[in-house]
Amino acid sequence: xxxxxxxxxxxxxxxxxxxxxxxxxxxxxxxxxxxxxxxxxxxxxxxxxxxxxxxxxxxxxxxxxxxxxxxxxxxxxxxxxxxxxxxxxxxxxxxxxxxxxxxxxxxxxxxxxxxxxxxxxxxxxxxxxxxxxxxxxxxxxxxxxxxxxxxxxxxxxx
Ligand code: HEC
Numbered sequence: 001x002x003x004x005x006x007x008x009x010x011x012x013x014x015x016x017x018x019x020x021x022x023x024x025x026x027x028x029x030x031x032x033x034x035x036x037x038x039x040x041x042x043x044x045x046x047x048x049x050x051x052x053x054x055x056x057x058x059x060x061x062x063x064x065x066x067x068x069x070x071x072x073x074x075x076x077x078x079x080x081x082x083x084x085x086x087x088x089x090x091x092x093x094x095x096x097x098x099x100x101x102x103x104x105x106x107x108x109x110x111x112x113x114x115x116x117x118x119x120x121x122x123x124x125x126x127x128x129x130x131x132x133x134x135x136x137x138x139x140x141x142x143x144x145x146x147x148x149x150x151x152x153x154x155x156x157x158x
Contacts, residue, residue, distance in 0.1 A: 024104050024119035026126040030079040033058040036067065036154055040085060040092055053098055055082040057154050062105070067156035070149070072115075076105035078152065097124050101139075103152075113140040114151040 036057040041048055058079040059067060066072030079102055084095025100121040107115040118139035120130040131138050143151040 024117045027079050027102050030058045033060050034064050053082050054085045072105045072150050074106050078103045
């Protein structure tokens with residue numbers, strides 16, 4: 001009896017470790033990466049409910065290669081850093097961080113969602129995940145429109 005409980009606990013632990021290693025890590029240091037572009041989404045824009053505010057996109061070295069060549073190698077990471085906007089005094093300035101959206105390239109691991117893993121971290125939290133196992137419906141359904149561009153909307157400029 002005791003042995004079977006131990007076996008069950010052992011397998012539960014293995015499954016937990018597996019799930020943890022599959023989780024997309026918080027993109028530490030992304031503010032030091034390549035800035036790709038910024039955009040302000042105002043009320044009235046169709047995506048305002050989900051992505052209203054100002055966002056900046058950042059690419060790590062591998063993703064930079066992807067933007068330049070059109071082929072994103074495994075290990076590419078792109079960050080969508082979404083902040084509130086303040087519009088006082090006829091200026092648009094950054095407010096509080098709303099979410100850090102992440103795309104991680106691993107053609108095999110994320111084959112079901114175009115070779116990209118998707119995750120979001122709420123506000124300034126590095127642990128509070130907003131996507132989890134819902135990447136296919138919450139993110140990929142929209143990014144699929146960019147199949148010809150490896151599911152990436154933005155493009156690089158010098
Ligand atoms: C309704 C459509 C839509 C949905 C849903 C969506 N995105 Fe996007 N995403 C976009 C658009 C459009 C851009 C380009 C924004 C720009 O050009 O500044 C983008 C850009 C991005 C980028 C930068 C790389 C690129 O494709 O340009 C990341 C990272 C990203 N999204 C992550 C996510 C995550 C994570 C989710 C799920 C929580 C998600 N997106 C859901 C439309 C969507």
